[in-house]
Amino acid sequence: xxxxxxxxxxLRPLRPxxxxxxxxxxxxxxxDVGILFEPQRLDTLWQDAAGVTxxxxxxxxxxxxxxxxxxxxxxxxxxxxxxxxxxxxxxGGTRNQLIQTESFTGWQQAFLSATTGVTDAExxxxxxxxxxxxxxxxxxxxxxxxxxxxPIVVSVDAKAGASDWxxxxxxxxxSPAGAYAVFNAATGAAGITGxxxxxxxxxxxxxxxxxxxxxxxxxxLKFTPHAASVGLTFSSWFKPVSxxxxxxxxxxxxxxxxxxxxxxxxxxxxxxxRVGNAHDVTEAGKSDCYYGLCDGADNSLATxxxxxxSDKVYLCAAVRKNSDAAVxxxxxxxxxxxxxxxxxxxxxxxxxxxxxxxxxxxxVAASASYTNAAVAAPHFAVIECIADIATDTxxxxxxxxxxxxxxxxxxxGPFGTYQLFxxxxxxxxxxxxxxxxxxxxxxxxxxDAERATARRLMAAKQGRTL
Amino acid sequence: MTSAVLIxxxxxxxxxxxxxxSMGWGPSSYSVALSPTGSAPATHYGCCAEVSAGFLALxxxxxxxxAPVLAVLTIDTRETADPGAHWHEVLAAHGLVMxxxx
Numbered sequence: 001x002x003x004x005x006x007x008x009x010x011l012r013p014l015r016p017x018x019x020x021x022x023x024x025x026x027x028x029x030x031x032d033v034g035i036l037f038e039p040q041r042l043d044t045l046w047q048d049a050a051g052v053t054x055x056x057x058x059x060x061x062x063x064x065x066x067x068x069x070x071x072x073x074x075x076x077x078x079x080x081x082x083x084x085x086x087x088x089x090x091x092g093g094t095r096n097q098l099i100q101t102e103s104f105t106g107w108q109q110a111f112l113s114a115t116t117g118v119t120d121a122e123x124x125x126x127x128x129x130x131x132x133x134x135x136x137x138x139x140x141x142x143x144x145x146x147x148x149x150x151p152i153v154v155s156v157d158a159k160a161g162a163s164d165w166x167x168x169x170x171x172x173x174x175s176p177a178g179a180y181a182v183f184n185a186a187t188g189a190a191g192i193t194g195x196x197x198x199x200x201x202x203x204x205x206x207x208x209x210x211x212x213x214x215x216x217x218x219x220x221l222k223f224t225p226h227a228a229s230v231g232l233t234f235s236s237w238f239k240p241v242s243x244x245x246x247x248x249x250x251x252x253x254x255x256x257x258x259x260x261x262x263x264x265x266x267x268x269x270x271x272x273x274r275v276g277n278a279h280d281v282t283e284a285g286k287s288d289c290y291y292g293l294c295d296g297a298d299n300s301l302a303t304x305x306x307x308x309x310s311d312k313v314y315l316c317a318a319v320r321k322n323s324d325a326a327v328x329x330x331x332x333x334x335x336x337x338x339x340x341x342x343x344x345x346x347x348x349x350x351x352x353x354x355x356x357x358x359x360x361x362x363x364v365a366a367s368a369s370y371t372n373a374a375v376a377a378p379h380f381a382v383i384e385c386i387a388d389i390a391t392d393t394x395x396x397x398x399x400x401x402x403x404x405x406x407x408x409x410x411x412x413g414p415f416g417t418y419q420l421f422x423x424x425x426x427x428x429x430x431x432x433x434x435x436x437x438x439x440x441x442x443x444x445x446x447x448d449a450e451r452a453t454a455r456r457l458m459a460a461k462q463g464r465t466l
Numbered sequence: 467m468t469s470a471v472l473i474x475x476x477x478x479x480x481x482x483x484x485x486x487x488s489m490g491w492g493p494s495s496y497s498v499a500l501s502p503t504g505s506a507p508a509t510h511y512g513c514c515a516e517v518s519a520g521f522l523a524l525x526x527x528x529x530x531x532x533a534p535v536l537a538v539l540t541i542d543t544r545e546t547a548d549p550g551a552h553w554h555e556v557l558a559a560h561g562l563v564m565x566x567x568x
Contacts, residue, residue: 049492059467059516060467060516061515061516063492077492078492078493078494079486079491079492079493079494079495079497079513080490080491080492080495080515081472081486081491081492081495081496081497081513081514081515082492082494082495082497082513082515085516085549087547094547097547099545106545143545145544145546145548145551145552147548147551231555233544277467277545278467278469278545278546278547278548279467279516279547281547293549295514295549295550295553296549296550296553296554297471297498297512297513297514297549297550297553298497298498298512298513298514298515299514322548322550323550323551325554326554326564427497428497428498428499429499429564429565429566431498431564433550
């Protein structure tokens, strides 16, 4: 099914008194103190800290997240460069590493012109006809990052035009290095394949072409990069040629039509994902998951200072931890644990390892940390944190399972009056690298049933069931 | 939108923040302290932002008042869903790490 032209999801603000168990806001009772941030709620997302200009598209920075707890503890960021990035991905996450896979905007066109909006194999208008307009190695190409030496699959639909043949090619760095496979788009026959360069990749066993009907075929190039190429970018090239050759510098007028390009890490080709900008990815038949991106560099928000009002904390956060390479603060109540009492902190990771950690501190810090390969980044999690200073309780739960607890005497409470920082310590250091789908905090310990509701609704934001 | 990593020498931070503010980016664009060792004092300050084609066009044809900042500005742009990786790669390429608060 075509997956195009989708607009931002409609939302209706909820009316007081009509909240249901399908709404996290229903967990807040009269008198509760806390926060509730849900980045998929467009009625709470703003491009500016003052809340004047709403978010209108994916990839925009959110400088204001409205608090849905009812307490008015909205989180803001004065500097646009440090705003959380609003985006969406399909359930399961993003696989297609390309951008603008249907408009081809920003793709490099060398010695050819691309006409977009052409009818594709499914009757949509997602294809582009490539016409060689000058002598040279005519190609359309786009770059992507190369994070590891794992196998990569390049996929593309193609239909013969003035050319029967198409070259699917990957060019890697350090240059020259690359791999290619040639196909006949009229018959679906596979042609020659090859690699080149000092740091040449390795070709894998070919993936057979797939007939899509109406003269369309889907072709694949699978290769494993050389270690020297890791950490650099590489480009996917698509070239119309008149014969079973990898390179042709003449033959102006050759043309071929392509659609639904995809580049993914893995052993096999998977279902096509449409990519607009890098923060707008969808997949036919899969729900969208909406997030605020903390970039691991400088993205963070903070509330104004408010009194927590008790010695108890319940936090529930839905996140995707992208990296374990640097300490990251998801949320911290106070500028830092080091010098402030009556505070709490959720970190992912807390050291350069596969972990999560929760710290509760009356006058003494009690940390519940969990290190395990099972939570190595990238990792989706619904994290619950439970603390009670009076009973020396500090617990960390992941996906409904308690994974760590501390009974250290936390000293005296209650929790204090501070700003709540989201994404960085004190808006300055220890940036979290990951996606935030939801964050709630409550100054009481909810019932098991309330917690189950919180977990279920948070997991649903990630397309998961808990 | 495009991921942009921008780095300024510490001495140019105030001027960079002032330029950013004049462009509507708010008061403290360059908020990440950087140094070769990760220890204070910061030698540079950086930021990582999603920027528009209009912003990139402005860099290509900047107003005169931006010249002193642009003369010492390091900028790297990339289309990516992983700006965090972009950020760390650029820092590594320039021999800088984030200053720890420990």
